[in-house]
Amino acid sequence: MPVERLDNQNGTIMVALMPTLTIKDLPRQLHRQLKKRAQAHHRSLNREVLATLHSAASDSRPLDPVTLIREARAVRRKFKRQVSPAQVRAWMRRGRA
Numbered sequence: 001m002p003v004e005r006l007d008n009q010n011g012t013i014m015v016a017l018m019p020t021l022t023i024k025d026l027p028r029q030l031h032r033q034l035k036k037r038a039q040a041h042h043r044s045l046n047r048e049v050l051a052t053l054h055s056a057a058s059d060s061r062p063l064d065p066v067t068l069i070r071e072a073r074a075v076r077r078k079f080k081r082q083v084s085p086a087q088v089r090a091w092m093r094r095g096r097a
Contacts, residue, residue, distance in 0.1 A: 034048055034049060034052070035048075037052070
């Protein structure tokens with residue numbers, strides 16, 4: 001990563017330079033959606049865009065049904081009482097509101 005030297009009154013400090021990206025002609029609706037996502041994730045708009053780009057650019061791994069089932073069963077064991085599929089759907093709807 002490139003580094004820039006800056007002189008200040010206390011001596012020289014090293015500052016890492018980060019690349020920047022300008023997005024032109026961003027549709028209003030997409031901007032609104034990103035702002036809503038950022039708010040839902042308690043992030044700034046810039047951090048949300050970075051997280052979204054990182055997720056889109058990272059290598060995805062194929063889904064393994066056996067692993068997914070094992071993980072789902074592990075989560076279900078954490079509940080002290082039986083949870084119906086209707087209750088799970090209701091919780092999911094509330095989380096998306």
